[in-house]
Amino acid sequence: MLKKVSVFVAGSWGTALACVLAANGHDVMIWSRNAEQVDEINQEHRNHKYLNDHLLHLNIKATNSIEIAALHADAVLLAAPTSVMRQVARLLQPYLSAETLVIHAAKGFETGSLFPMSKVISEELPQIDAERIVVLSGPSHAEEVIEQCPTTIVVAAASIEAAQAAQDILINNDFRVYTNVDILGVELAGALKNIIAIGAGMIDGLEFGDNAKAALITRGLAEITRLGVTMGANPLTFSGLAGIGDLIVTCTSRHSRNWRAGYQIAQGTAVQEVVDGMGMVVEGVKTTKAAMALSRQYQVNMPITEQLYLVLFEGKNPKLAVEDLMGRGRTHEDAITPVIQK
DSSP states (O other), X not given: XXXXXXXXXXXXXXXXXXXXXXXXXXXXXXEOSOHHHHHHHHHHOOOHHHHTTOOOOTTOXXXXXXXXXXXXXXXXXXXXXXXXXXXXXXXXXXXXXXXXXXXXXXXXXXXXXXXXXXXXXXXXXXXXXXXXXXXEXXXXXXXXXXXXXXXXXXEEOSSHHHHHXXXXXXXXXXXXXEEESOHHHXXXXXXXXXXXXXXXXXXXXXXXXXHHHHHHHHHHHHHHHHHHHHHTOOGGGGGSIIIIIHHHHHHHOTTXXXXXXXXXXXXXXXXXXXXXHSSSOOHHHHHHHHHHHHHHHTTOOOHHHHHHHHHHHHOOOHHHHHHHHXXXXXXXXXXXXXXXXX
C-alpha cells in the first residue's frame, strides 16, 4: 500500500532515502529549513550541496513547513544529525499521531545524556509507543544509494511489526532490507563504527598499510562488541549488517567522511579545521567522546577508542597512538561469534 512518507532533513542521507521511497511509489516530501534548498529540489530536482549533480526522483516534493511535511504522514524518516535530532523531534510532536511510523537513520549519541537516538525521539514524541520506533542502519553510502547501486541495510525495532512495516515501505530490487529486534545493538554498532573509521583513515594517512588497517577493523569490532554486550545488546548483531557490514564500508571507502577526517588528521591538519572544512557532520568525533564516557561507566576496556580520544581531544600524535597500541602488554584474543545472514 502506497503511503505519505516525509523525510527530515534534506542532507545527503535523507535525500538519498527520499529517492528510495519515491522510487517505491510513495508520496514523498522532504523538509528543510533552507528556502533556497527547497526551491532547488522542487524546481531543479537536485541537492547540489550534498549530492552534487545527481538528479533526484521527480516525484519528491520539498517544503520548509514542518506542519505541511508532518501532518497526515503515515511514516516519518528522521535523518537529522544527532546534534539536532531532539530539536527536530520536538518540532514534529504536535503533528504526529500515535499510529505514525517513526524511523530514524542517525548514527551517534546525544551529547551529555549519552542517549541513543531512539531514546531521544521517544522522549520528544510521547504519543508514539517506544517499541515502535525504528532505526535504519547498515553499510550504505548516500552517493551509491542515489545511483541505485545494490545496497543492503537493516531496520530494527523492539516491535517486529514496526520493523516489518519499515521494511515494506523501503525494500526494492536495489535496496534490500532485513529486520532485527535488537534496536540497542543496531544503534550502538552504527554509532561506534564511526570511531574505528576515523582510525582507519589515520592508518591510511600514515601509510601504515593494509595489515594495520585489517587489524584495526578486527580489534575495533571486538571492542565495539564488548561494550554492546555489556550494555545488553545481542552479540550476533555486531556480526551482521549494522556491525561488521557497516564497519567495512565506513573504514575502506573515500565516501566516508569519518575516514576522510582521520586521513586528514594523520596528514597533519588540525582536528577542528578538519571538522569545519568537511561540509557535513563528522559524527565519529563526538561519538569518540561519548564512547569513552560509556566505557568508563560500564567498565569496558576500549584501547583503540582511548587512543583516538587522546588524538582528537588531547592533541596526541597519531603515529605515537599507533605505537602505544602496538606496544601494549600481551593478551588473549577474545572471540566474536559469527552469524550467517539468510
